Amino acid sequence: MNQRDPLKRVLYIDLSRKSFWIDDRVDLFERWLGGIGVAVQLFKEEAPKNIEPLSPENPVIFSIGPLTSLYPLASKTVALFKSPLTGNLGESHAGGRSAIAIRLAGYGAIIIKGASQLPLYLVIKEGEVEFRDGSALWGISNANTVGRILREAAIGRGIRTIMRIGKAGEKLVSYAAVITETYRHFGRLGLGAVLGSKKVKGIIIYGKHSIPIQDKKKYREIYDRLYRLAVGSDAMKRYHDLGTAINILPLNYIGALPTRNLNSSRFEGAEEICGENIAEKKLARRVACAHCPIACIHIASIREPYPDEPYFYKTTFISYDHELLYSLGSMLGVKKIDDVLRLIDTVEAMGLDAISTGVCLAWATEAYKRGIITINETLVELDWGNIDNYIQVIKYIVEQPNDFYGMLARGTREASKHYGGQEFALNFGGNEMPGYHTGYGAIIGYSIGSRHSHLDCAGYRVDQTIKEPPSPEEFVELLIKEEEWRQILNSLTICLFARSIYNVENIIEALKPLGYNYTEEELKKTGEEIYFEKQKLKLKLGFKPEELKIPSRVFETPTPHGLLKREYIEEALQHYIKLIEYKTLQ
Amino acid sequence: MYVSSHEVKRLAILDAERCVGCQLCMFACSRRFGDGGLAKSAILVRSVGGIERGLTVIVCRACLDPPCARVCPTDALKLRKHGGVFLDQTKCIGCRNCVEACDIGAVFWDYETNKPIICVHCGYCSQFCHYKVLGVEKTI
Numbered sequence: 001m002n003q004r005d006p007l008k009r010v011l012y013i014d015l016s017r018k019s020f021w022i023d024d025r026v027d028l029f030e031r032w033l034g035g036i037g038v039a040v041q042l043f044k045e046e047a048p049k050n051i052e053p054l055s056p057e058n059p060v061i062f063s064i065g066p067l068t069s070l071y072p073l074a075s076k077t078v079a080l081f082k083s084p085l086t087g088n089l090g091e092s093h094a095g096g097r098s099a100i101a102i103r104l105a106g107y108g109a110i111i112i113k114g115a116s117q118l119p120l121y122l123v124i125k126e127g128e129v130e131f132r133d134g135s136a137l138w139g140i141s142n143a144n145t146v147g148r149i150l151r152e153a154a155i156g157r158g159i160r161t162i163m164r165i166g167k168a169g170e171k172l173v174s175y176a177a178v179i180t181e182t183y184r185h186f187g188r189l190g191l192g193a194v195l196g197s198k199k200v201k202g203i204i205i206y207g208k209h210s211i212p213i214q215d216k217k218k219y220r221e222i223y224d225r226l227y228r229l230a231v232g233s234d235a236m237k238r239y240h241d242l243g244t245a246i247n248i249l250p251l252n253y254i255g256a257l258p259t260r261n262l263n264s265s266r267f268e269g270a271e272e273i274c275g276e277n278i279a280e281k282k283l284a285r286r287v288a289c290a291h292c293p294i295a296c297i298h299i300a301s302i303r304e305p306y307p308d309e310p311y312f313y314k315t316t317f318i319s320y321d322h323e324l325l326y327s328l329g330s331m332l333g334v335k336k337i338d339d340v341l342r343l344i345d346t347v348e349a350m351g352l353d354a355i356s357t358g359v360c361l362a363w364a365t366e367a368y369k370r371g372i373i374t375i376n377e378t379l380v381e382l383d384w385g386n387i388d389n390y391i392q393v394i395k396y397i398v399e400q401p402n403d404f405y406g407m408l409a410r411g412t413r414e415a416s417k418h419y420g421g422q423e424f425a426l427n428f429g430g431n432e433m434p435g436y437h438t439g440y441g442a443i444i445g446y447s448i449g450s451r452h453s454h455l456d457c458a459g460y461r462v463d464q465t466i467k468e469p470p471s472p473e474e475f476v477e478l479l480i481k482e483e484e485w486r487q488i489l490n491s492l493t494i495c496l497f498a499r500s501i502y503n504v505e506n507i508i509e510a511l512k513p514l515g516y517n518y519t520e521e522e523l524k525k526t527g528e529e530i531y532f533e534k535q536k537l538k539l540k541l542g543f544k545p546e547e548l549k550i551p552s553r554v555f556e557t558p559t560p561h562g563l564l565k566r567e568y569i570e571e572a573l574q575h576y577i578k579l580i581e582y583k584t585l586q
Numbered sequence: 587m588y589v590s591s592h593e594v595k596r597l598a599i600l601d602a603e604r605c606v607g608c609q610l611c612m613f614a615c616s617r618r619f620g621d622g623g624l625a626k627s628a629i630l631v632r633s634v635g636g637i638e639r640g641l642t643v644i645v646c647r648a649c650l651d652p653p654c655a656r657v658c659p660t661d662a663l664k665l666r667k668h669g670g671v672f673l674d675q676t677k678c679i680g681c682r683n684c685v686e687a688c689d690i691g692a693v694f695w696d697y698e699t700n701k702p703i704i705c706v707h708c709g710y711c712s713q714f715c716h717y718k719v720l721g722v723e724k725t726i
Contacts, residue, residue, distance in 0.1 A: 158632025216620035288608035295606035317638035
């Protein structure tokens, strides 16, 4: 790498001592590129033994990669921490301006450790960290309000990131999110609760650095090529036109859209809550992450009248995506666009992960209808599509007025362990299910993926492209291969939507002017190594692959590949365990 | 690739409402000098009080009687034919008067050289504006 690139600088922030320092970690960035590759190594250093997710010892690591801010579509920040939801490694990625801000403040990674006694927010600039009193922000009921206050509190309009937690993070809900630039999130696995446990209400990062380029001519050439590819590609056009919400109708058509806690894989309200219909009736604006021309962020507006006065309205702007329309729409039997958007808005205001929240509500609804839990626990009646009560329940999850909500705030795995209904508690490794019931690839992927997310290895995509599934062993190997390659994308913090543009050849070319000379083989090898480093770390943090449980509901509701067989998936998991044990012992 | 400044063209905001906030224009502006980042950018895209309220694009509008030039104590800002200014780096003493004088906020600051960043209306940024927010127009 270019030795003058500030990427190698790691900012350490100790909240307990209110101190910070900067280390040159060229060793890590040379070897592991950046992003997830470097974050795994930093996490190993910071947490040499097993730690509790909500203890001061849990480090939060933000990292970005060499392409960030130099090329388009590489504007993701990786966050690594121990997850209060799964009790294991937590990894979450967000876009917005976060990655660019970190890069141009002159850092490749930021580590936040310790905990503050009093609420605070951090203002991070080049060579400077301010620990500002956040007492006045603590307890504000709407996370959007916190964003508005922080916007006025610091410099750097347009080129800073403002990360913040909502009340869910303060109240340590295991799936609390971190919101950045209003519409982007470190959504999954509970980073919001980890920051809440450290009493960090917000993080503002600002920077305007130059990044020195080794081969300036070549850099501009490659840049222009990637830019043309990005704005000219069909794949990218899809994300720009309708966004990820484009998936609702086709998934429903093939019978892969989880509906009413996966009692069905088709939703009769799909035509209403699909991307096409929302775009036609509600789409107000499309916006982009910094340094990405695609603009996949779709923002709808809803106008609601106040009941107490005629002609008195409030207009709210709400961003939507496939996963939200699934988890807070089909999964809950919510059929009206405005209703889904209102639920999304509530989740945003509280600062929760939308997928986990929706799946928790879905589990609770089914448990309630089956009489496993009663109104004594839920305090309000639960029924599919009853959104006024769902909004109340979301607030209860945050406030936790009784033991039941205290449990529901820890996710479906913990709640069902306590109350029953594990067979329909749709989580994998403790993380709630994403919106694809496409077949074996999806289920195996959720189970063996490092984050227990559909994004780890995209099994749901494989399901949609193959006619017949291969053998369980082959399927596992195929998915691991994909996850290995994605470690490269996630170390260069390339948006996964741009994976077809950043193929091996283009990545190698893009790295060259920055002083990296990789062959295809070396790059793939590095991906493989990062994958196994991460798997090893998971095992060290207590991950027991042999204890992975698949909720039986998965086998009761048909997929486009028919009803799934438990034996097939068990064979696949056995093979995965064998491979992991073999590799991690090496 | 550049439009020569002698052709007297002006960077124009064709329709700020179309802006998606991707900021590729800002990166392009800095990239003119070969390096990455935003230290040299003479254009800024920011939200108007949160992304939900929309975006605004701040860039020099090539004033015919530019206040930035009027307050320059060393004549480092020279009038450009048909609007706007050029910066003579050798004369600039980094006093920031020009920054204060521009009500649009379109004189940016280069913290690395401690000099203002002045838009030269080359139009390079507009080549990366996929949404036709920016364009180049003739001043005559």
